[in-house]
Amino acid sequence: AKGMGRNNVQFYLDELQAGAEEKLRLEDGLRIAIVNREFELHFQPQVNGQGRMIGAEALLRWRHPEMGNIPPSIFIPVAEEAGIIHSIGSWVLDDAVAKLASWLNTDVPYAGHLSVNVSAWQFARVDFVEQVRKVLEKYQVSPERLMLEVTETALLYDFDQTVSKLRELRELGVQISLDDFGTGYSSLAYLKDLPLDELKIDKAFIDEMLLNQDHTLVESIMAIGGCMKLKVIAEGVESAMQRDALLNLGCTQFQGYLFSKPLPEIEFLKWVTLQQS
Numbered sequence: 001a002k003g004m005g006r007n008n009v010q011f012y013l014d015e016l017q018a019g020a021e022e023k024l025r026l027e028d029g030l031r032i033a034i035v036n037r038e039f040e041l042h043f044q045p046q047v048n049g050q051g052r053m054i055g056a057e058a059l060l061r062w063r064h065p066e067m068g069n070i071p072p073s074i075f076i077p078v079a080e081e082a083g084i085i086h087s088i089g090s091w092v093l094d095d096a097v098a099k100l101a102s103w104l105n106t107d108v109p110y111a112g113h114l115s116v117n118v119s120a121w122q123f124a125r126v127d128f129v130e131q132v133r134k135v136l137e138k139y140q141v142s143p144e145r146l147m148l149e150v151t152e153t154a155l156l157y158d159f160d161q162t163v164s165k166l167r168e169l170r171e172l173g174v175q176i177s178l179d180d181f182g183t184g185y186s187s188l189a190y191l192k193d194l195p196l197d198e199l200k201i202d203k204a205f206i207d208e209m210l211l212n213q214d215h216t217l218v219e220s221i222m223a224i225g226g227c228m229k230l231k232v233i234a235e236g237v238e239s240a241m242q243r244d245a246l247l248n249l250g251c252t253q254f255q256g257y258l259f260s261k262p263l264p265e266i267e268f269l270k271w272v273t274l275q276q277s
């Protein structure tokens with residue numbers, strides 16, 4: 001038994017070591033990923049009740065030269081912890097708006113907005129609004145075409161700052177979506193004072209509708225959205241049953257594998273062209 005214990009400890013130490021080493025490796029990789037052009041945005045369509053496109057969400061992809069594709073759920077937290085998220089976030093915003101501008105300036109039948117994820121750390125920067133304004137000016141994109149997806153964590157950190165930043169973004173004409181809505185701890189008392197355009201229902205609640213036949217949470221979110229006069233979009237919609245249940249609850253905006261996975265630009269534009277014809 002003594003030997004076993006020792007082995008377990010050794011195993012634990014090895015795991016810990018690997019974890020720390022891997023993290024350092026990711027950090028080092030992330031620091032040079034922009035210059036090495038290893039990042040790419042994929043685009044996932046958002047549709048209405050008739051299945052017509054209303055916009056899309058830009059999702060970041062990273063291909064490490066040796067480790068291959070690393071999911072954002074792994075590398076975004078590492079980038080945040082290492083303080084590299086600012087340069088990555090700036091790259092994402094710039095590339096997303098550049099792509100949007102190029103679609104709008106050609107004969108791609110692109111409809112609606114483009115949503116871009118903003119990390120809490122990015123949003124916290126004093127010059128964030130200025131950064132958004134500059135990038136819109138740089139590519140001459142009309143602000144209503146840009147939607148920023150922020151999480152509750154990002155908004156509740158410094159409430160007064162948040163409210164004034166959201167107001168400034170709103171004045172610019174940029175739209176704001178509250179991502180992963182319902183998974184945080186924000187109180188409705190706070191929410192009602194936030195100038196927002198959209199609530200995005202987290203996939204967990206959409207899954208719940210099928211798994212446990214439980215519609216209560218989605219129903220509540222729809223009610224909140226109604227009271228606050230916000231658009232509501234459901235993410236992670238994978239089946240027609242989910243879409244129909246959502247439609248029954250009054251939700252008419254969807255994103256999920258049922259309609260399309262996130263696609264590289266070329267395939268995304270094919271999807272756009274096909275469904276608009």
Ligand code: C2E
Binds near residue numbers: 092
């Ligand atoms: P998120 O913002 O909640 O994005 C939705 C995630 O759900 C995406 O995962 C998307 O590919 C996935 N998804 C969409 N529809 C379905 C579906 O029907 N079924 C399933 N199973 N999944 C679906 P992804 O691309 O791996 O991104 C994960 C998270 O990484 C995002 O969650 C977001 O928090 C973060 N992220 C991605 N791109 C960026 C970025 O550019 N900046 C920042 N700060 N975070 C990003």
Ligand code: CA
Binds near residue numbers: 149179
């Ligand atoms: Ca998102």
Ligand code: CA
Binds near residue numbers: 179200202203
């Ligand atoms: Ca989300």
Ligand code: CA
Binds near residue numbers: 180
């Ligand atoms: Ca989510």
